[in-house]
Amino acid sequence: MMLSALVHYDEITTNVQDVLLGGSDTSAVTIEWAISELIKNPKLLGKAAEELDRVVGRERLVTERDLPGLPYIEAILKETMRLHPVAPMLVPHQAREDAHVDGYDIPAGTVVFVNVWSIGRDPTLWDAPEEFRPERFIGSKIDVKGQDFELLPFGSGRRMCPGLGLGVKVTLLSIANLLHGFVWRLPDGMAVEELSMEEIFLLAVPRKNPLEAVFEPRLQSHLYM
Numbered sequence: 001m002m003l004s005a006l007v008h009y010d011e012i013t014t015n016v017q018d019v020l021l022g023g024s025d026t027s028a029v030t031i032e033w034a035i036s037e038l039i040k041n042p043k044l045l046g047k048a049a050e051e052l053d054r055v056v057g058r059e060r061l062v063t064e065r066d067l068p069g070l071p072y073i074e075a076i077l078k079e080t081m082r083l084h085p086v087a088p089m090l091v092p093h094q095a096r097e098d099a100h101v102d103g104y105d106i107p108a109g110t111v112v113f114v115n116v117w118s119i120g121r122d123p124t125l126w127d128a129p130e131e132f133r134p135e136r137f138i139g140s141k142i143d144v145k146g147q148d149f150e151l152l153p154f155g156s157g158r159r160m161c162p163g164l165g166l167g168v169k170v171t172l173l174s175i176a177n178l179l180h181g182f183v184w185r186l187p188d189g190m191a192v193e194e195l196s197m198e199e200i201f202l203l204a205v206p207r208k209n210p211l212e213a214v215f216e217p218r219l220q221s222h223l224y225m
């Protein structure tokens with residue numbers, strides 16, 4: 001009885017840890033990459049601000065209800081997830097039965113890694129894959145929900161990320177509010193070419209050096225209270 005209560009407690013702790021870890025770093029890393037790419041491309045920063053001013057205006061903050069009307073912000077998120085997937089090889093999976101995929105035999109028991117980092121930069125799938133171009137997703141049906149195999153930042157299938165819905169909303173809303181609420185630029189005297197985009201390959205792939213940026217309010221002061 002005591003043992004089963006202990007196992008039960010351990011399972012709860014592990015599951016809570018999974019959700020906290022799975023849901024915090026992933027979103028933070030994605031948001032930092034999105035802002036970095038935009039600071040490097042001031043024209044895109046301007047396009048995002050234009051969409052936010054047109055749809056939301058300057059009298060209030062962005063809310064979840066605004067998200068469906070912000071296709072450019074959504075395109076920024078997809079483009080960030082294409083170039084900077086937080087789990088570059090997803091997590092290891094094991095083939096349960098013999099399979100034949102694209103000319104390769106995969107025996108049962110094989111540990112399979114899916115290199116979504118490379119897929120996102122594959123020149124046979126993407127035009128100018130090294131360029132950050134959110135426009136490529138405007139009018140495109142490609143989504144991050146695990147059905148379009150060229151873009152799998154949340155994985156696919158029965159073990160794909162269960163936090164997809166929450167993850168997309170949190171990152172979209174954060175990026176939208178950061179761009180709507182602040183003007184972003186590099187510190188004085190620093191040119192965009194000097195902004196390092198080096199990655200560090202850990203469990204997630206954050207920036208090697210934390211982003212240093214200057215941000216100034218662009219809305220009325222009472223909105224920040």
Ligand code: HEM
Nearest residue numbers: 018019022023026027087090153154155159160161163167
């Ligand atoms: C930007 C946000 C996020 C990204 C990019 C992301 C990405 C991923 C990826 C790639 C996996 C592995 C999928 C696979 O096995 O192939 C995963 C698993 C998981 N994620 Fe997320 N995630 C995000 C947000 C969240 C959130 C908000 C939560 C929870 C609140 C969460 C909870 C989990 C859990 C529990 C798993 C393990 C699922 C399993 O093994 O069955 N994630 N996530």
